[in-house]
Amino acid sequence: MQAMVLHGPRSLTLAEIPRPQPGSSEVLIRVTHSGICGTDQKIFTGAIPVQYPRVMGHEMIGQVVEDPAGRFPLGARVIIDPVTFCGLCFHCLAGRTHLCSNGRLLGRDMDGGFAEFVVAPRRNVYLLPDNVPDYAAPVIQVLSTCLHAQRLASIFPGTSVVVLGLGVTGLLHVQLAKARGASLVIGVTRSAWKRELARELGADLVFSPEGAVHGVQEATGGRGADLVIESVGSVPTFAQAVELVRIAGQILVFGTITAREGSIPFYQWYFKELKILNARAAKGEDYVVAIDLVRRGLVRVEPLVTHRMRLSELLAALNLLTTSEGSALKIVLEHDG
Secondary structure: OEEEEEEEOOEEEEEEOOOOOOOOOEEEEEEEEEEOOHHHHHHHHOOOOOOOOEOOOOEEEEEEEEOOOOOOOOOOEEEEOOEEOOOOOHHHHOOOHHHOOOOEEEOOOEOOOOEOEEEEEHHHEEEOOOOOOOOOOOHHHHHHHHHHHHOOOOOOOOOEEEEEOOOHHHHHHHHHHHHOOOOEEEEEOOOHHHHHHHHHOOOOEEEOHHHHHHHHHHHOOOOOEEEEEEOOOOHHHHHHHHHHEEEEEEEEEOOOOOOOOOOOOHHHHHHOOOEEEEOOOOOHHHHHHHHHHHHOOOOOOHHHEEEEEEHHHHHHHHHHHHHOOOOOOEEEEEOOO
């Protein structure tokens, strides 16, 4: 089969590799569409180390080609949860399968979806509803991680939520917060067109980072937001979250912050008696709900796909995400049949 193979940092080629064979508890899937995310970019540059050669890609959908157990009909449209787990370790037995001590991620620790075919554990495969278009369906994988994160936070009618950063995950968090009943959802980003898109997707108010403090204070009666979701992954944005949240409020750190040091208003953190939350990956239950939210139209994924390219254009797509200066949100690769 053909696959985009990473041979080393920034060394990516279209190559012919053996087609994987499913075991008794696995399913063979012909990948039709796959999404590119920040993790793929970091693997590509070498910032996240992997064993080479490696086929990246963990946001993928496709059609079932072979299921030894016969659970899925051949040709069924499915999405794959890329987080594998053993089911036997301390975390798995406690229901934290996404934190499995022996877990692996398709596209990072084993070959993933930037290929014609992929093999996945049967318990990681979910049927897709007919009303979700192929080109947008990979975004459900991203939605599942946002949903898993928001499960950790308290959101009820009357809750005010600020989302810092309006990339793909930020725009999903805006929609999720509204779907969960938040009465006031505020989006914050430097990008004017992303602020407008956030409004279209349900944000009640949007601000630039420079206007956020005044705007949030005014909108919340001077208290600050009940919940601030940091969806950028930077120390300065986390610091701003501390500033924007109310006393005894919550901060959900969703963006992956890799910095080892930075300036944080620690006294304000202490004085406000804040609850700091963070999440990693998603569990199977999150996929079930995420799929249903999209099926019912409560979360829209189609507007987040700004570019559709061919699998063979993966290198160009990675470069576009790096150099587009914010004009690209989600790039979805369409695989050859």
